[in-house]
Amino acid sequence: MTDLRPVLLLTRPEDSARTFWDSLPEALRTGCDCVIAPLIGFRPLPAATDLTAYDGLVLTSAQALAALPSPPPPGMTAYCVGASTARAARRAGLAAVSAEGDAAALVALVAQQAPGARLLHLRGTHARGDVAATLTAAGVPTDEAVVYDQPAIPLTDQARAALDGTAPVVVPLFSPRTAALFAAGHAGKADLYLACMSAAVARETQSLRAKDRAVAPHPDAASMRDTVETLAFEAGCLRHGQHGL
Numbered sequence: 001m002t003d004l005r006p007v008l009l010l011t012r013p014e015d016s017a018r019t020f021w022d023s024l025p026e027a028l029r030t031g032c033d034c035v036i037a038p039l040i041g042f043r044p045l046p047a048a049t050d051l052t053a054y055d056g057l058v059l060t061s062a063q064a065l066a067a068l069p070s071p072p073p074p075g076m077t078a079y080c081v082g083a084s085t086a087r088a089a090r091r092a093g094l095a096a097v098s099a100e101g102d103a104a105a106l107v108a109l110v111a112q113q114a115p116g117a118r119l120l121h122l123r124g125t126h127a128r129g130d131v132a133a134t135l136t137a138a139g140v141p142t143d144e145a146v147v148y149d150q151p152a153i154p155l156t157d158q159a160r161a162a163l164d165g166t167a168p169v170v171v172p173l174f175s176p177r178t179a180a181l182f183a184a185g186h187a188g189k190a191d192l193y194l195a196c197m198s199a200a201v202a203r204e205t206q207s208l209r210a211k212d213r214a215v216a217p218h219p220d221a222a223s224m225r226d227t228v229e230t231l232a233f234e235a236g237c238l239r240h241g242q243h244g245l
Contacts, residue, residue, distance in 0.1 A: 004167040006032040006235040007190075008228070009159055011039045011171065011178055013063075019084070020172070020221065028229060032170070032237035037159035039181045042066070043149040045125075051076070055117040058110060058131060058142060060103055062088035064122035067148035079114065081106045082220055102198060102219040103129050111138040119143075124150045126177055128200075150177075155185045163188030168211065168235040172228050173197065179204035193231040197224055211235075 008028075010017035017036045021029065044067040051057070056077035059065065062085045065072070072078075074093040080086040081099055089096035097113065099106040110119065121132045121144040132144040155163070162169055168191040173179040179201045186192075191211040196202035198219045205213060212234055216223035 004236070006168045006170060006232070006237045007162045007165075008032050008034050008232070008237070009162060009169050009171045010034065010036045011182055012174060013038050013040065013042060016084070020224075023221070023225060025229060028232050028237050032232065032235075033162075033167075035156075035158050035162050037156040039153055039155070039178050039185070041149075041151040041153050043151060044069075045146060045148055047145055047147045049120065049145045049147075051120065053118075054120040054143075056114060056119050057089075057094070058106070058119050058121040058135070059085050059089060060106065060121070060123055060127065060131065061085060063124065064147055065089065065092050068122070077114075079106060079110045079119070084221060100220055103131055105219075107131060107134050107138070110135055110140055110142075115139050117141075120145060122147050124148045126150045128176060152181055155182075160188065163190050163192075165190050168193060170195065170228060170231050170235050170237065172224055173201050173205065174224065176200045176204050183207050191235070193235045195224060195227040195231050 014036055021034055042063055051072050058079050060081045065088055076094050078089040078094040078096045080089055080096050083098050086096040086098035099109040117140055119142045121142055123144060125146055132142040135142040170193040172195040174197045183205050194205050194210045194213040196215045199215055202215050212231060214227050214231055216227045
């Protein structure tokens with residue numbers, strides 16, 4: 001444990017980062033400083049897809065909905081990778097079903113619940129795996145439309161200062177691409193505590209010398225919160241008696 005005030009460095013898009021920060025225990029939020037430094041941007045791309053030609057949508061990110069030039073048909077089924085994407089889909093008037101996991105969990109859910117349906121996967125320019133092809137092979141005909149770009153963003157000066165400081169830095173990493181960008185851009189001497197959403201995310205951080213590196217037991221926001229809380233205790237954000245609140 002350290003007497004220095006630790007830093008929680010959030011590299012998600014700002015809205016998602018603030019939502020995650022607000023979901024953390026109050027004791028953690030009062031025990032450390034928060035630095036938000038998104039590593040991936042968002043830029044809608046022109047799309048001329050007729051959504052009414054499909055029985056439902058497959059969503060691996062809430063950003064796909066924000067990229068659409070017009071709202072999807074109300075009540076349309078949206079198969080979503082996780083809870084936050086499902087919440088965004090419901091706000092858009094869709095009937096959301098959440099896989100509560102990763103892309104593999106989403107594919108398994110759709111294959112079970114929508115055999116024979118014609119679906120459309122709305123995605124960004126960077127995507128791991130081929131969700132549409134995998135679903136089509138599983139008997140769920142699925143097209144895809146790339147509706148937004150995800151340009152890389154360099155670490156901010158504030159983030160670089162924290163990473164080169166003397167206080168420990170806790171870094172939640174939610175995707176392999178974000179982890180790879182962080183590893184490529186990192187330079188500093190601060191003790192690192194890396195919370196990785198999956199083993200694939202952790203693999204992208206192997207070049208980094210971390211004080212601790214933990215993989216969430218399940219690829220969802222709740223497990224990431226628990227993992228961050230554990231690392232925050234190690235880093236000194238939480239004192240004895242506060243961990244587990």
